[in-house]
Structure formats: C-alpha cells, structure tokens
Amino acid sequence: MSNDPPSGPAPAPPDDGNISRACPEDRPNILPGLLEKARAAQRDWAALSFRARAGHVLAVRDAIVAEADRIAEIISRDNGKTRIDALSAEVLPAAMSATYYAKKAAGFLKPKKIRAGNILFLNKKSRLEHVPYGVIGIISPWNYPFAIPFHEIAMAFMAGNAVLLKAASRAPEVARLIRDIIGAGRFPDGLFHIVNMAGPVAGQAFIDAGIDKLFFTGSVAVGKKLMAAAAPRLLPLSLELGGNDPMIVCRDANLRRAAAGAAWAGYSNAGQSCGGVERIYVEKDVYEEFVAILGGITESLTYGIDAGGGVDVGAVATKKQLAAIRAHLEDALGKGARKTYFSKRLKGSADGLFFPPMVLENVDESMITMRDETFGPIVAVARVESVEEAIEKANRSNLGLTASVWTRDRNKGRAIASRLEAGTVTINDHLMSHGLAETPWGGFKESGLGRTHGALGLEEMTRTRVVVDDALPFVQKNMWWYPHDRSVYAGLRGGLDFLYRKTISLRMKGLAKLLRAFVRTFQK
Secondary structure (H helix, E strand, O other): OOOOOOOOOOOOOOOOOHHHOOOOOOOHHHHHHHHHHHHOOOHHHHHHOOOHHHHHHHHHHHHHHHHHHHHHHHHHHHHHHOHHHHHHHHHHHHHHHHHHHHHHHHHHHHHHHEEEOHHHHHOEEEEEEEOHHHHHEEEEOOOOOOOOHHHHHHHHHOOEEEEEEEEEOHHHHHHHHHHHHHHHOOOOOOOOEEEEEEHHHHHHHHHHOOOOOOEEOOHHHHHHHHHHHHHHHOOOEEOOOOOOOOEEHHHHHHHHHHHHHHHHHHHHHHHHOOOOEEEEEEEEEHHHHHHHHHHHHHHHHHOOOOOOOOOOEOOOOEEEHHHHHHHHHHHHHHOOOOEEEOOEEEEEEOOOOOOOOEEEEEOOOOOOOHHHHOOOOOEEEEEEOHHHHHHHHHHHEEEEEEEEEEOOOOHHHHHHOOOOOOOOEOOOOOOOOHHOOOOOOOOOEEEEEOOHHHHHHHHHHEEEEEEEOOOOOOOOOOOOOOOOOHHHHHHHHHHHHHOOOHHEEEEEEEHHHHHHHHHHHHOO
8 A cells, every 4th residue: 555645636627528629519400400301201200110220220229239349439539438348338238238228128118008906997908108208308418428328319219209319519529420321220211300409599499499308418407507498398208317326335245346346337438427436435344454455456456548459547527527526636635534545557648538447435414526526537436344334324315216236145235226226236246337228327416306227217208098998889888977866876875885895795795786876877
C-alpha cells in the first residue's frame, strides 16, 4: 500500500469532441417533417408480422457481428473506453439483444386470451392486445453511446414502432455508426431517423413535435425537467436516471471474487457506468483482507490510451466529467477520507482525460461520493458492524438503480437482496445485468421510471388494449340493463348470495333468484 498522492491527471485537450462541432446541428423545426415521414412508414411496418420484422432486426445483428472489430474501435476512439470495454459491454450485448428481441417479441406481444374471473361472466371472452405507440423518441447518453440506444431501437422496431433518435452529441462517430448499422437492416424508408441536436434542446423539441413516447437516459435533474415538460400532453416517459450503487460484502463471501468484482464494476468504462459500484460496505471481520485484495488489484491496473491492447481503464469521456470526479475526491479528502490504493501505471501520453483507479477508505455519508453519482473510477469502502447496518446504509439514498450482495450462502444472499431498494440486485456479481437482454432494466426512487429490456421493456414500447367479446350475441340484453324493477335488484342480490354465502341452502336460494332475473335477458 502506498500513501503517496497519485500523479494527477494531466490537463485535458482543448476539445472534448462534440457532434455539433463535427457536423451541422439540426434545428427543432425539422422534427415535424421527420415525424410525418416516420408515421407514414410506421403504419406499414406495424402491419408486418413479427417474423418479417425480425428479419430486418437480425440483418442488423449480422452487420454488428461482421463489423464487431471496427465498431469496437470507433467506440473506443470516440468515447475513450478501451476496446475490450467496448466489445464486452456494447458490441456483444447489442448483438445478443437483437437476437433475443427478434425471437421473443412475438411470444411476449401477441394477443393473449384472458381467463374469465367469475362464473357469472363465462360468456365474456376477453383478450389483451399490445398496440405500438407509433413514433418512439430516444435520447441516449454518452457513457454507452452504442449499446444503450441500440437495445431501445431493437425493442421499438420489434414492437412495431418507428424511431427518432437523438444520439450522444459527445460521440459523433458512434452516432454515424448507428445510422450505418441500422441501414444494414433495410428498414422501410422513414422508419428511423437520427438527429444531431444539443441535449438541453432535444427533449423539449421531441415533446413539442409530437412523439408518442420518450425514452431518456441521463441525469436526475434533466429527467425531472422532461417529466414536467411532458405533463401538459400526458406524454408517457421511460426514464433511467443513474445510481449511487452499493455493494455488500458479507463475512462469508469469497473475498477474492468480491474484490475482483468490485474492481471490474467500479473501474470499467473509467467508472462511467450508471450501474457501477460506488459504495462498498464490508463486514468488519473481513474488512482488512478484502481491502488488501482490492488494493492489490487496483495498483496492478493500467490506465491511459488503448493503443494496441494492454490497458485496463481508458479515458474519462469529457473535461466536465473529469472535473466532477476531481471535485468529489477533493470533497471526500477534505472531510477525512484517505486514498489508500491507486494505480500509478499510466500508459501513453499524459496529455489526456485520464484518472487513476482509486480506493477511498475512512468514508462517511457527509461526503458527496457516498450520496451522489461520482461516475468515475473511484470506489469508497466502509467498514460495518453487521449485515443489518450494511442494508440500512445501502438503502439510505435517493437513488436505487442496482446493488449487489456477496456471500457463499445463496439463500442468505437472496434474503438480503429482497430487502435492498434497487431495481436490480445481483448476488456475487455486479455490472452485468444490463447485458442480459431478458432482464428488465430500471430503478427505484429517483433512479427513474419504467423499464427497458426483457418482456417488460417490450411491453413499454406498446399500449395495452383489452377486447371483450360476448359469446352469446343472440341474447337481447344484459340482466342489469333498463328497464329496472324489483326483480333486477333481487337477481343481482341473489348472484352475490350464490357466489359468496357460506351455506349451501343460502347459495341455492340465491341461484334461484339469479336465474329468474336472467330470463329477462332473452326478452325484447
């Protein structure tokens, strides 16, 4: 362990890289025209079978597989993450998701019969239908500029929608890549549009233009603004707004696995993952051993420019984010935290947006990094007396995206998971469920609204319609229709007795009254 301060990240280059600097920015006034084209294309697209839609989506999947190396390279160059990060957390999950939604959408979204809920209404045959919204608006973030929008695009297409995408402005090459990859699917002209528009402008512009539902991934503050802006239209939103995710390490955990998992989930993508580990609560009996293992892993990592492999942690995406990470670190140190382990293994030029992977100890909840999303390669480790204390502190947050529990006892792990206030809890793993297309993604509390991915994500791309069909169309009227007289009341009251009285005699008397009233349904 070393207590020397890390060599601070060098000043950033003068330009973060922004799509608006790379190509002309689109004006909001183009959106109505794009929506008109999208609506025309969507009507024909929704009329296609699931199998036909799947053919287009799988063609995109094939293009991703064929171009995987180039896609990973572009993501790495444009975003700053390593190519392994790009391949493992963006390219591979995108290909798997396309396959999953193409194969499963029909089963999840086809019309389904609804079983009768009461014997009195056996003549009513009901079914549930999933109806596409029309045009789905997607505003995607810069931390996973390819995978996050791609999941939502694939779900929207399989559900029968058109898509209007505002891609990450800070990843312009990835935005163009998405356009080209979607083009490989040969979708109907007008079904997909991608716009280059500043983030603060895009949300309101999409809402004003008349999209049918908006999917947004970003900050809590912007999510709340979008919710307010959508209220006058009662526009449905799906919001994924980040997290400050806790990890609980029990005394019976496999400490080497837990420490390796913490390093991966805390430092992957330079810590810029909504579901990454930020707070670690370790039972006191194993605290020192756990931290020593985590510290050894941390100090062994390389960070810097991925210029041919051999780099574990890449660059922070923007100067603004680098400044935010530094501010969180300075706040913690000023309040008594200690940076006990950190990487000194910078690869390549020091002139970049780099920050060393780092372990903080002696942390408490007065520190920003324990309350808010740091979004950088810093993990804060706290000693706790018991699992009960760990659960209480893990839940003491306004955010609840993901969490993890580390224990050799799977039953114990599931019991702890059931008490954590988070949309996803993993046991003996972390920062991987987003890559499972079958698992819904979304959070509790201020981490957002709604779900993407899996069956629930596909359902979020549709409105539900119930169709109730009467199997006895020759009957003249329902028993409770006009005109009313005492026999109607008696019959309805008899129906209650027949269904719910405790004795056979009372139930049979009720049935007799019900049948006398039922005869009137055949009378004109």
